[in-house]
Amino acid sequence: MFALGFVAKGFAAFVILSGAVSGALAQDTEPERCPRLIAFEALPVVPAALRLAQGTEQGESTVRLTYVGHSTFFIESPAGVTIATDYNDGVRPPVTPRIATMNIAHSSHRSYSPDPGIEHLLPGWGQDGEPAKWELTVDDVWLRNVTTNIRGGAAGVTRDANSMFVFEVAGLCILHLGHLHHVLTDDHLKALGRIDVVLAPVDGSYTLDVEGMIETLQKLQVPLVIPMHYFGPTTLNRFLTRMGDHYEVVLSDTPSVTLSRDSLPVQPTVLVLPGY
Structure with missing residues (x-):
């Protein structure tokens, strides 16, 4: 496991200002969860400097994220929620x-015999024609879903059958795109809010094609992208070659990373964790 750190000169000042504005608005309305930040174009362009170190600064709120494989990540909050x-x-x-x-979308994304010890098992598809709708707080984790369509069914499309899940933990908004089949619309972006880290399927065929995925990631304006669902080096490298035109690419030799609010890059970055 390593701690991910980036030079964020200028970004911290924006976060402080953003927090002050949010605090003023909170006097009249309930604070928005994961509100959107300003576009990257308005931020200073500073190359992301990756610091590989053991542990983090004392008192810093962090989340540990481990790539288990395929499209499964294991997320651990500061309070120990998994x-x-x-x-x-x-x-x-x-x-x-x-x-x-x-x-x-496929059997490799759901369980027919889930562990009975799971407290909250959340299917991303709905019942009786109604889309899945989740909003849940467990200790220091808040989560919700935003649905998208998938290919398949008699009509060629099954509406609202995939869920993108947003996890707010340690001050970060982490988005898992699920088995995404189409470019996100403005309505999807509005529903998602601010995203700091996106876990993105990059196979380019079973899910969204490479060009569509890059378009989606650019719309999300995320500081950090972590690829998943890539099956092997050939497919992964095809994605990284295209993303290298827009993002800095960092390769990790360990499947786990420790993230914090202060470790987000100013220059958009792809972090590759080993898996498949």
């Missing part, structure tokens, strides 16, 4: 998560 994304019967974290999300 989350598994796209929980399935083939690729699972070593311990039972308190929260598990699932999707339905």
Whole structure:
């Protein structure tokens, strides 16, 4: 495991200002969860400097994220809440998560025999024609979903059958795109709010094609992208070659990373964790 740190000169000042504005608005309205930040174009361009170090500064609020494989990540909050994304019967974290999300496009994204010890099992598809709708707080984790369509069914498209899950933890807004099949609309972006870290399927065929995924990531304006669902080096490198025109690419030799609010890059960055 390593701690991810970046030079964020100028960005910290914006965060302070943003917090002051949010505090003023909170006097009249309830604070928005994961509100959107300004566009990257308005920020100073500072190359991301990756610091590989053991641990983090004392007192810093961090989240540990581990790539288990395929589209499953294991997320650990400062209070010890554990989350598994796209929980399935083939690729699972070593311990039972308190929260598990699932999707339905393929069997490798859901479980037919989930661990009974999971406290909150959240399918990303709905019932009786109604889309899935989740909003949940577990200790220091807040999460919700935003639905998208998937290919398949008699009409060629099944509406609202995939869920993108947003996790707010340690001051970060982490988005798992699930089995995304189409470019996000403005309505999706508005519903998602600010995203700091996106876990993105980059296979380019079963999910969204490479050009569509890059378009989606540029719309999201995320500081940090972590690829998933890439099957092997050929598919991954195809994505990284195209992303290298827009993002700095950092390769990790460990599947785990420790993230904090202060470690977000100013220059958009792709962090590759080993997996498949």
